[in-house]
Ligand SMILES: Nc1ncnc2c1ncn2[C@@H]1O[C@H](COP(=O)(O)OP(=O)(O)OP(=O)(O)O)[C@@H](O)[C@H]1O
Ligand SMILES: Nc1ncnc2c1ncn2[C@@H]1O[C@H](COP(=O)(O)OP(=O)(O)OP(=O)(O)O)[C@@H](O)[C@H]1O
Ligand SMILES: [Mg+2]
């Protein structure tokens with residue numbers, strides 16, 4: 001039975017997409033069947049996995065708004081056992097349209113829950129906001145992973161995110177649990193990075209993953225080739241860090 | 257008569273707040289009267305200017321939703337002639353509430369237009385989305401500055417942003433003009449940075465500012481002291497780059 005994991009943080013540019021794509025690829029490398037659901041209208045996870053958004057006639061918008069069968073929307077990627085439910089620019093108007101529909105927070109869950117047994121993992125890449133698209137992800141997910149950039153501003157929005165999780169848990173999805181907090185873009189040359197790590201550990205304790213993702217230029221180059229880091233440069237520090245994270249995620253969930 | 261400038265890009269983490277705070281401080285340093293309006297619920301511009309959000313009883317939410325007089329909400333900052341209209345976590349629910357109100361796209365303009373003559377510049381720091389808060393900014397502004405990070409994913413969302421601008425111009429604000437595109441977090445050690453610069457110049461031509469903001473750790477440290485770069489480390493490369501940008505912004509607008 002698959003595990004549904006939302007990767008969310010309304011702060012922008014903290015590594016949500018990079019984590020979805022690369023953690024997904026590392027788990028697929030170990031033989032897990034992984035589906036990545038891109039619900040960000042920017043479609044970065046879609047292009048980061050080499051799918052050309054301009055050629056897509058249908059996407060997650062059609063699942064959320066038109067009730068199209070999810071199975072018809074799934075795409076294979078270059079990585080064995082790694083599948084994608086893509087997003088396109090049509091999703092940009094999706095949040096406003098979704099607001100007018102019945103069961104607006106649960107349409108992602110309704111449209112995908114029958115596919116859960118077909119995968120070991122379903123990752124949902126969220127946009128940088130706490131609107132209806134992210135709410136749909138938090139309502140469907142049983143686990144949440146929060147990437148936090150090792151930067152000062154990244155600490156600011158955590159209160160808002162945690163209160164949204166509490167709200168979701170009390171009204172839409174009582175099963176939602178925080179799997180962990182992931183520190184990203186760590187730069188050992190700056191004091192700021194270490195200060196943020198210390199601060200986040202103080203607030204989240206052992207919810208913080210031991211693995212820290214370093215700032216690594218290979219991670220930011222890989223999307224321009226449409227490949228996850230494991231295919232683009234498997235021996236890089238970025239690939240190793242995400243493999244270590246995959247190991248930890250499996251440790252934390254093995255008894256589930 | 258003041259110039260209203262929106263700093264927007266729905267891609268997250270590209271340097272919108274950093275540009276508002278530091279370009280604002282550089283213009284104030286030259287004797288211009290500047291107001292920074294923070295309409296991002298995360299309130300990074302508010303804390304980046306040293307204002308403690310927890311102590312604020314009222315903020316931009318009260319202007320947008322409760323029609324409170326803007327003058328009562330303005331705060332002085334540590335920088336002479338640099339003022340702030342702060343945001344707090346209360347704004348997080350603001351977008352949904354705004355959607356139910358009459359004249360929902362023009363409430364920022366209605367609430368602030370009488371203050372325009374009191375400032376030389378009004379900068380609006382937008383959240384990483386194209387929802388009602390950003391629409392309010394684009395409806396009020398006459399000029400738009402788009403920061404673009406020197407990263408691959410940053411190129412992806414431009415089509416969406418440009419089509420939003422076209423929509424705003426045709427229905428809400430025919431005067432909106434693109435002042436320029438600013439390249440940020442340029443890292444000379446990577447090929448990727450230069451590739452993005454070349455690509456953005458190809459698409460935007462001379463709309464791209466000559467000044468490029470380098471990746472500079474002082475810029476990311478300054479917010480943790482609540483100071484813009486001009487007060488935190490005036491001789492840093494980050495401060496120099498934003499001063500050069502200020503010069504160029506004045507060149508581009510002097511005949512206005
Ligand atoms: N560890 C890393 N080292 C270097 N660059 C990174 C790293 N992680 C992410 N990046 C780059 O930083 C930028 C932001 O990351 P990413 O797009 O994954 O964040 P995000 O949270 O998904 O952003 P958004 O809020 O816009 O959805 C991207 O250009 C990405 O390639
Ligand atoms: N030129 C730079 N050099 C180094 N760090 C930078 C630079 N510009 C911005 N930063 C840092 O990068 C992060 C993202 O920048 P910033 O928060 O200004 O982007 P944003 O577009 O406002 O993000 P959001 O989409 O969440 O509003 C911040 O932690 C900031 O301190
Ligand atoms: Mg993303």
Ligand SMILES: [Mg+2]
Nearest residue numbers: 272273296300
């Ligand atoms: Mg910002």
